[in-house]
Amino acid sequence: MRFVMFYHSLASDWNHGNAHFLRGLAAELLARGHQVAVYEPEDGWSATRLRVEHGAAPFEAFAARYPTLRGIGHRYRLETLDLDGALAGADVVMVHEWNEPALVRAVAERRQGADFLALFHDTHHRATSDPEGLARCDLGSYDAVLAFGDVLRQLYLERGWCRRAFTWHEAADARLFHPPSRPPEKTGDLVWIGNWGDDERTAELHEFLLDPVKDLHLHARIHGVRYPAHALSALCDAGIDYAGWLPNYEAPQVFARYRVTVHVPRRPYVRALPGIPTIRVFEALACGIPLVSAPWDDCEGLFEPGADFLVARDGAEMRAQLRAVLNDPALAQSLAGHGLRTILARHTCAHRVDELMAVVAELTRASRTTILDENNA
Numbered sequence: 350m351r352f353v354m355f356y357h358s359l360a361s362d363w364n365h366g367n368a369h370f371l372r373g374l375a376a377e378l379l380a381r382g383h384q385v386a387v388y389e390p391e392d393g394w395s396a397t398r399l400r401v402e403h404g405a406a407p408f409e410a411f412a413a414r415y416p417t418l419r420g421i422g423h424r425y426r427l428e429t430l431d432l433d434g435a436l437a438g439a440d441v442v443m444v445h446e447w448n449e450p451a452l453v454r455a456v457a458e459r460r461q462g463a464d465f466l467a468l469f470h471d472t473h474h475r476a477t478s479d480p481e482g483l484a485r486c487d488l489g490s491y492d493a494v495l496a497f498g499d500v501l502r503q504l505y506l507e508r509g510w511c512r513r514a515f516t517w518h519e520a521a522d523a524r525l526f527h528p529p530s531r532p533p534e535k536t537g538d539l540v541w542i543g544n545w546g547d548d549e550r551t552a553e554l555h556e557f558l559l560d561p562v563k564d565l566h567l568h569a570r571i572h573g574v575r576y577p578a579h580a581l582s583a584l585c586d587a588g589i590d591y592a593g594w595l596p597n598y599e600a601p602q603v604f605a606r607y608r609v610t611v612h613v614p615r616r617p618y619v620r621a622l623p624g625i626p627t628i629r630v631f632e633a634l635a636c637g638i639p640l641v642s643a644p645w646d647d648c649e650g651l652f653e654p655g656a657d658f659l660v661a662r663d664g665a666e667m668r669a670q671l672r673a674v675l676n677d678p679a680l681a682q683s684l685a686g687h688g689l690r691t692i693l694a695r696h697t698c699a700h701r702v703d704e705l706m707a708v709v710a711e712l713t714r715a716s717r718t719t720i721l722d723e724n725n726a
Contacts, residue, residue: 350440350709351384353465355456357447359387359422360411362597363399364544364574366628367445367472369597373522373698374705376417381702388435390449391424398574399594407596414525414598427452432459439465441709443495446471450485457490466712467491469511472519474617476504483510492712495705498625499649515708518651519628521635523697525598528637528689529605538567538675540607540638542600543629545576549615555583556664557613557643561671563587572603604636608681609674611667612642612658624649631696634658634688639681641670651696657688 359375362368375385389396399407412419423435432455436442442465444456453469460467469491476483488494488511495517496502502514541558545551562569563586571584572595584591595603604610610633618625623646630652633640640658647654654660659674661667674681 351438352378352386352441352443353436353439354385354387354443354445355448355452356387356389356443356445358389358393358395359418360389360408361393361396361399363395363402363594365395366597367447367519368395369522369526369628369632370472370519370698370701371445372415372418373520373524374701375421376415376522376524377698377702379417379421385421386423386435387421388423388425388430391426402594410596411598414596432456436463436465441466441468443468443470444491446473446475446483446486450482450487453486453488457487460490460492466493466709466716468493468495468708470495470517471501471505472497474615474622476501477621478617480508484508492716493708495708498622500622500624513712515704516649517701517704517708518625518649518696519631520696520698520701521631521692523635523693523699526601526632526635528685529601533602533606535608536606537570538607539569539609539611539671540572540603541569541611541613542572542595542603542632543613544573545580546615549617550613551580553613553616553643557661557667558611559583559587559589560664561668562589565668565671567671567675570603570607600632601636604633604638607638609639609641609671611671612640612645614643614645619645624651626651630658631692635692635697637685637689639674639684640688641667641674643667652691653687656684657691658684 356371358365358368359371375387378385427449436459442456444453456467469488471494491511494505494511494514496505496514497518499516502516505511505514539562570590570592572592574594581591612630626645634657642658642660644660644662659670661670
């Protein structure tokens, strides 16, 4: 089959966590013999900021680390895009929610009377934080929405934004995200990989990360981008080493050098979109590092809290949980092993491709049935 995918960026992961899943998804499809073409806007903010801050080197490193993805990426400008040419021969067209509404609508127009399936892929909280923006996309002609949480799937259906919707969580690219065969020597206690963001979890980062690190006198490092001056000052006050942007594919090597990590979900997910862990949980567990999480409701039963990771309901409990993991090697080993086994059993990109192919098969059958009914009418 030929998959044509419109995403924000394949080559850049600067402030773009979805790049991990997109790369793993594309690699898995290619490994199964499918054709894949990924289109990304030439002026996309992620690639633009990465190039401004780090030059061409990250893009060259990406090509070297993902040799199977060479040649599948295509950069375009919306005003000059030959969309008909891009869609020629497509069996499945996937459009991510970070695309311009004009592109989303243009694909919808081409879908009418065409042979391909059109899928809209949502991996963000905009359905709750910016519903007017999503409503402008006009998804009526899309065959289905792929939502990275069941609560999001239900939201699309309840608001009448689409005809059909499927739950399709993110997952770990197990080809790259795994524990090292020869674990390196630990160089620190705690590492956190994440962006400061738009004040969506400032109080939570202080309560569940900065303050516990400071109070426990941990040797800690943070990787991420978009840290304002007040955030950098707070890191300095907590004695945390700020190491800036980290190429996503280097996360496994970094996790391997630290003894524990934490998950601090953004407020919109905790309050409005329970059941969605975001890619960071999958990444950490796949790499075999013990994880302590701030509260989030795993209402879909993706994991086994208490066995895959520990949960801290407040700052005091975060201190206690971190102290327990750091002082009890057996507990740390149990968490790391259990979390890794859960990822390998249920949450790899290979599992998600299996789910995707099942969705495609179901939609294809439904489309053929509709055509037969129309012909027999």
